[in-house]
Amino acid sequence: MNTSPINNQFANRIANSDPSGLADLFMASSDPKNISFAGGYPDTSLFPETDLATSFSQAIANQHQAIFQYTDAKGPLKLREQLITRHNFNNNGQFDPANILVTQGGQQAIDLISRLFLNTQTGLALEAPTYMGAIAAFQAYEPTFYEIPMEEDGLNLTIFENELKKSQATSQKIKLLYTIPDFQNPTGITMSTPKRQRLAQLAKEYNFYIIEDSPYRELRYHGEPQPTIQSFDTDDRVLFVSSFSKILSPGLRIGYVVGSSKLITQLAGLKAAVDVQSPTLTLEALSYYLEHFNLDAHINQLKVRYQAKLAAMLTALTIHMPSNLKFTKPSGGFFIWLEHQDAFDMNDFMQQICLPQAHIVFVPSNGQYPVSNVTNGARLNFSNVSILQIQLGIEKLAHLLTTEN
Template identity: 60%
Template sequence: MKQSEYADRIAATDSSMLAELFIASSDPKNISFAGGYPDQTLFPAQALQDSFTKAIQAGAPGIYQYTDAKGPIDLRSILAQRHLARTNVQTSTDEILITQGGQQAIDLIARLFLNKHSGLGVEAPTYMGAISAFNTYEPTYFEIPLETDGLDVAYLEQQLKSHRGANRIRLMYVIPDFQNPTGVTLSVLKRQRLAQLAREYDFYILEDSPYRDLRYSGEDLPTIQSFDTDGRVLYVSSFSKILSPGLRVGYIQAAPELITELAGLKSSADVQSPNMTLEALATFLNENSIDDHINRMKPIYAAKRDAMINALHEYLPATVTFTKPDGGFFLWLQAPQNVNLLKFLKEILMPEANIVYVPGQPQFATSISMNTARLNFSNVPLEKIEPAVKRMAELLNKYL
């Protein structure tokens, strides 16, 4: 079929880079610092298998039948309790929508708020999967630069002041905890100010927080939502990083009227999430301590983070800088402006060393950034991190 026969919006949703990186990350001959995969040796496989078996054998109400698009009430009740425990935000089951991973949650929220050319604020850089989802709706992007303590709130306020009415920012997408791709964490004062700006300038905030539980140093910070007084923050989380991405379970916590609208959009997309999976997850959460599981993972991920940071300190040229995250899965490289890290990846690093990372360019909505890259440490065996970073640095030194 000719591409000219596709819908016009397809031209705005080029996912070739994502597909190429997924294939390269999955190739066993490569050492992948690319995909944001959890360490598969940490999946509680047996406990999950047992939970599926028990849920099916118990014949939980409606497990074989259609259910509420928001998800089964027992799991929503568990998620509401967990949301309160994790964020100190009171939550009812009417404020929870279960989605097929965080990715569907992002897409549904974008569909709810964005018309063609609607103003959408994003961090620069940001999660490239979100950019891919947003592009479907053809928004007008407002890129907000990142500082060492998160997005530049003063710059955002300038944009809000200068773009009013139909041209205003309608939705702001933020990853406040160990941001993907930079690992940067938004400060408390900026979280509070962002919630204030949403009230003052009449926009909504998509607070995407899949890494919040994976803090390895420092203290937990209050969510942006905890400063929200009038239902402008839609909080998104997922079990992909803390349990298993194969479950494809995420959720949105938001005001009941927003959840009702989002549930209608979800129903039109897939009717409901797979009920057997959701009941199995409810069984798992009732019979196991997910916090104990998370606490077992954190020192393992922290050791990998430290190994990567130490190796980068030792081997990288001084002209290449990098972030030092307090949690999450990623850190961010920045080379001198004249260095093309996409070209280095494709022409040197992959062919000569079978090492893969994500170049910075696809992680910007509109800007050009050829001298940056995201490194993932979560899914590489600990013993392979130091020699792989050393080899990458050797080749980069020659390239510079």
């Protein structure tokens, strides 16, 4: 009999969330003697330090003691107005401040939505592979995972619809879909417009909700943006999640979720129970930044730099990778997905050969699927490495993979 006072559900979460020693991998990733393609960090040199410093000091100077007080759990009204105006402008939305909850990064939004929808009797569909942080958040609620494979234009809808049909007859009906439609983490794939439209219809038809998680959406380096899934939603079934982590600074810990006012009120209640509110000071500093500085101009600068890094990585992969390794060609975001066409264990390769011999780190595929143990893929990050490191690192990586074949 288990007499431990620790709640097993959460103990399992910790046990399951690091299936392949990823914590060690991220340690190796911050060691300066290694070239790290592992993290999902923005380029540290691109944070607008002076403008953010001014925003913090001016926000305090303008508001005096009031800035150190509690604020609304949803976030200060003015900030919500600014965020929803920006969201509506970028995505042809028609939302107002009652439709937005400001969270501690997109990660908290994912966790709060999981609290609202998931338990051991629910089915959760997600892209396979997907963002590891979301898998870790979902695992705490022990849903049944339905892994939906990716195609070049986003998740495979034929398989998804089949799973939806099958799940209707079970006690683990699919209640929630988690998707990253723009420059997906980890594959870099973007979902086509018809698929977005169809997903919104399916949600209504099969009575499920959608987390549209899109922190990389504004980091498009070429081509035209696709409409959001939310823009096709006529039934309040989409919760759109985004964040300032990739376009401004992850240290601010500011994300948000946009959805029906009913769901947002429920999520705000859950947030209040978790952490009362996000820090007033940081929220007010962001509000000041949005009013007095030009975020879009800053994002344009980021795009120029990241586009060059993405191009350098694609060129290096094209020149050096052996033909039995395929890779995606994203139009934005932070990641490229590399896939061995034969049976291959990327985790073993990285831990035993790549890291010790070449000092190169990446994220092997196995931790990026909640259920299946797919070993032949790798996520390569290009945002927080220099172009020189990209050229050197990819050439070395390709050389080792050629030798290992």
